[in-house]
Amino acid sequence: MGIYFTVLSSGSTGNATVIQHGGTSLMIDAGLSAKRLEALFLEREISGTELDGILVTHEHSDHIKGLGAMSRKYNLPIYANTNTWAALEKSVGAIPEENRRVFETGEKHDFGSLRVESFGISHDAAEPVGYTFDDGSEKLSVATDLGYMSDKVRDAISDSDVLVLEANHDVELLRMGRYPWNTKRRILSDIGHLSNEAAGAALSELMNGRIKRTYLAHLSRDHNMMDLAKMSVRDAMESRGCFYRDHEFKLCDTYYDRPTPWDRVGEP
Numbered sequence: 241m242g243i244y245f246t247v248l249s250s251g252s253t254g255n256a257t258v259i260q261h262g263g264t265s266l267m268i269d270a271g272l273s274a275k276r277l278e279a280l281f282l283e284r285e286i287s288g289t290e291l292d293g294i295l296v297t298h299e300h301s302d303h304i305k306g307l308g309a310m311s312r313k314y315n316l317p318i319y320a321n322t323n324t325w326a327a328l329e330k331s332v333g334a335i336p337e338e339n340r341r342v343f344e345t346g347e348k349h350d351f352g353s354l355r356v357e358s359f360g361i362s363h364d365a366a367e368p369v370g371y372t373f374d375d376g377s378e379k380l381s382v383a384t385d386l387g388y389m390s391d392k393v394r395d396a397i398s399d400s401d402v403l404v405l406e407a408n409h410d411v412e413l414l415r416m417g418r419y420p421w422n423t424k425r426r427i428l429s430d431i432g433h434l435s436n437e438a439a440g441a442a443l444s445e446l447m448n449g450r451i452k453r454t455y456l457a458h459l460s461r462d463h464n465m466m467d468l469a470k471m472s473v474r475d476a477m478e479s480r481g482c483f484y485r486d487h488e489f490k491l492c493d494t495y496y497d498r499p500t501p502w503d504r505v506g507e508p
C-alpha cells in the first residue's frame with residue numbers, strides 16, 4: 241500500500257503536510273489560509289473532501305492559521321492534545337463537538353492500517369508534539385519546532401525510513417541578523433528552533449542504516465538557505481564520524497512557497 245506524503249509548505253509563514261496511506265488521508269497542521277492551502281492542494285491533486293482529519297502539532301499561528309476554516313469547509317475532525325486544544329480554542333472559531341478529537345500525547349491511533357503516534361517536543365507552546373506514521377513496514381516521522389533533540393524524540397523517530405526534520409537557522413547568521421535580541425534568545429533556546437548544526441548532530445546519532453531520506457524543514461528565510469543547511473548538516477554529521485554515500489542517504493528540500501513532490505516512504 242505504502243505511505244505517501246507531500247510537505248505542502250514549511251517555515252514560519254505556514255506549515256502543512258499531507259500523508260496518504262490506502263484510503264486514509266491526513267493533514268498535519270493547517271498553518272496557511274484556507275485559500276492558500278487549497279491552491280497547494282491543487283498543485284498536488286489533493287481534494288479537501290478526501291481528507292480524514294487534521295493533526296495539530298501546536299497552536300502557533302504558522303501551524304493553525306487555516307485550521308478552523310478548513311475543518312468547517314470540509315467537515316474535518318481536528319486532532320490535538322488537551323493543552324493544545326485549550327490554547328488554540330480562541331483562534332479557531334466554532335468547531336462542532338464531533339470534530340473535536342482530543343488525545344493524550346503518546347497515545348496510538350490507528351487509521352486503517354496506518355498507526356499514528358504523537359511524541360512531545362520542546363518548544364514554547366502549550367503541549368507541542370511531533371508525529372510518526374507507521375504501517376508496519378514503512379515509517380515516516382515529522383519533527384519540527386523543537387528547541388533540542390531530546391532522548392524521547394530520538395527514541396520515537398529513530399526507526400524511521402524518512403524524516404521531516406527542522407533545520408531552522410545557521411547560528412552565526414541568526415546572531416548577526418536583524419531580529420531583536422529576545423527573539424534570537426528564544427530561537428536559540430531549548431524551547432526554540434533546531435539549528436542546522438543541531439539537526440546534523442541529531443542525525444549523526446540517529447543514523448542506523450534505516451533512515452534513507454531527511455527533508456530539512458522550517459528553514460528561516462532570514463537566517464538560512466537550503467544549500468547552506470544541507471552543507472552544514474552534512475558537515476555536522478561528518479565531524480561526528482557519520483559519513484554517508486549519496487545513494488544511501490539524501491537530504492531533501494522543503495519550501496515555504498511550493499509543495500515537495502509526492503514521495504513514497506518505502507522507496508529506496
Ligand SMILES: Nc1ccn([C@@H]2O[C@H](COP(=O)(O)O)[C@@H](O)[C@H]2O)c(=O)n1
Nearest residue numbers: 252408419423427458459460461462463
Ligand atoms: N520578527 C520575528 C521573526 C520571527 N519570529 C519567530 O522566530 C522563529 C524563527 O523564525 P524564522 O522566520 O526566522 O524561521 C519563529 O518561531 C518565528 O515565529 C519572531 O518571533 N519575530
